[in-house]
Amino acid sequence: MQFISYLINGISLGSVYAIIALGYTMVYGIAKMLNFAHGDVIMVGGYMVFIFMVNLGLPAIVSIVLAMAVCTVLGIVIETVAYRPLRGAPSLAVLITAIGVSYLLQNLALLIWGSTPKSFTSVVNMEPLRLAGGQLVITGESIVTIGVCIVVMVGLSLFINRTRMGRAMLAVSEDKGAAQLMGVNVNGTIMLTFAIGSALAAVAGALLCSSYPMLLPTTGSMPGIKAFVAAVFGGIGSVPGAMLGGILLGIIETLSKAYISTQLSDAIVFSVLIIVLLVKPTGILGKKISEKV
C-alpha cells in the first residue's frame, strides 16, 4: 500500500515535470534552442500566484489566470529582447544568453522578494481522497495536478494537430525556411510557442508550489533542469514524449527518495539522463534526425 502511495506521489510530481517539459520540448522543437530561463519563468509564475492570492486576496483560479498572463508577457519579452537577435547565431551564443536570462530572472527576484522563503498557500482547496479504509490517502494537490496535466496534454495535442496555428508550429519545427516560403509567419509562430510555454510554466509554478509550499528565487531552477531531463528522456521535440518522460522521471525520483537515499535522489535522476543519452540519444519517443552536411 505504501508503494502505491509513493507511486501516486511520483505521478503527481511527474505531472508537474511533464507540464514544464512541454514548454522545453516545444521551444526546442521550434526554435532549436535550450531555453534555460524556462525554470525561472516557473518561479516568476509562483511568485505571481502568491502575490495575487495572498497579498491581493483574489480567488485561486483568477490568480492563476493572471499569473499565466504575466508569464506569457514575460516569455514574449524574453524571446523578443534576448533570443530573437541571436537567431542564426552559433548555438553556444544562444545557450549562454539563455543562461544569462535565467540568472537575470533569479537575481531580479532576489532583489524584489528577498532570500527568505515565502510559505505558499495551496491553490487547491480539496479534501484528500481516502481509499482502502484510510490506508491510501491521495491529496487534493495530487489529484488536481494529474488532472491538469492530462487536460493540458490533450488540449495541446489538439491545438498542434488541428488548428492552423498549431500546424504552422509543426511546419516551422520541420523546416524554417520552407515554412516561410509557404507564407508562415516564422517569428510570430516562435513567439506563440514561447507564449504557450510560459503560460504553462505559470500553471506548473502554481502546482509545484502547492505541493512543495516553499517559494524562493531559486525554486524554479532545479525542477526546470529536471524537466529538461524529462524532455530528453521522452524524446525532445515530442509532446507525448515530454509527458511520458516527465511522469517516468517523477516516479523514479520519488521511489529513489523512498527506497534508496534522499540525498542521492538528484544524482539518480541525472544518471537517468546520461544513461538515456548513451543508450538511446533520441529518447523514448524521439525521431532520429539525420545530420546534413
Add this chain to the structure above:
Amino acid sequence: MGLKNLGRTSRKNLVTYLIAVLAFVILEGMVLTGNISNMLEGQLVPICAYVIAAVSLNLTVGILGELSLGHAGFMSVGAFAGALFSVSMEDTITVTWLRFVLALIIGAVAAGAMGVLIGIPVLRLQGDYLAIVTLAFGEIIKNVLNAVYLGVDENGLHFSMKDSIALGLSENGKVLIKGAQGIVGTPRDSTFIWGFALVMLTLFIVLNLIKSRTGRAVMSIRDNRIAAESVGINITKYKMIAFSLSAALAGVAGVLYAHSFSSLVASKFDYNLSIQILVFVVLGGIGSIRGSMIAAAVLTVLPEMLRSFSEYRMLVYAIVLIVMMIFNQSPKMVEWRKRVFAGRLKGAGHNAAKKGGA
C-alpha cells in the same frame, strides 16, 4: 634572437605572461610592504584558482567550442582528492612543498580521469546536450560527495554513505570526509607564490597546446567538424584530449583552492560556481586566454572592493552575459560592426563567432 624574430602569436603570448608576472610582482610587493587589505590578501590564492579555472574552461568553451556547465564539478574532484591526500599524509610527509606537489598531481590526475570518464559518453553529444550533461555531472558529483563518509583506522579505510557512526571506526580512527561537512583540517599549504607558479604553468600548457598541431586539430573541429573529419582528424581523440586536459587543470585549481582554507565542502562547487567561471570566460572573450585571466582576477577583486555593490553583482553579471552575446554574436550586430569598423575589429570573440554549427 630579438623580439621581432618571434611570431605574432609568440609575441601575444609573451604579453600574456608579462601581464601575469607584473600583476604578481605588484601584489607580492604590496604584501611584503604591508600595503594590502586583509580582505584582498585572503583573496590572493582563490584569485589564482579562479584564473586557472577560467583559463581551463576557456580550453573547452573557446578552443573546443563546446559549453561545459560542470566545471566546478571537476574542481571539486580535484579539491577533494588533493585535500584527502594532504589530510591523511599530514603526519607522514612533513615536507610541505613535497606534500603539496603530490596533492596537486593527485588532484589533477583524479580530475583528469573523471574528465576521461565523463568524456566518453559526453563527447559523443554536441551543443545543448553536452551542456546539460556536464551540468548533470556537476550535480551528481556534488550530491555524491555530499553523502560520502570516509574514515581510516588501523584496519584500513572505512567507507559509508550513511553517517560517520556507520563507518564503525576503532578508537584511534579518524574521519576523513564527513558527508556534507566535507573535509576539515586541510593543511593550508597553498601560498600566493604557489598560486602564481601554477597560473604560469597553466598558461604555458594551454598557450602551447593552442599553438601545437594538436591545438590546431581541436580548433578545426570547433570551426567545422565535418570538414575536420574529412581530412582525417580523429574527432573523438582530440575532443577527449582538450576536454580531459581542461578537467585536469580545473582539478589543479581545486587543489589550490582547497589548500587555502582549512575546511572544504562540496556545496561550494555548485552550479553557481560553474556559471561564475563561465562569466569570466565570456567576459574576457571566448577563446582569449589572456582575457579569461584578466576577467577572472578583476571580477573577483572588484566585488570585494565594492561591498555595497555586491548585492547587484550577479544581476550585473547576468546583464553583461546577455549584452555581450547579443553584441558579439547577433548576425545583425556582426554585420553592423563590420560596416562601422570596416574590418578593423578583429577581436578574439569575433573569431569564436565563426564557429560553424553542424
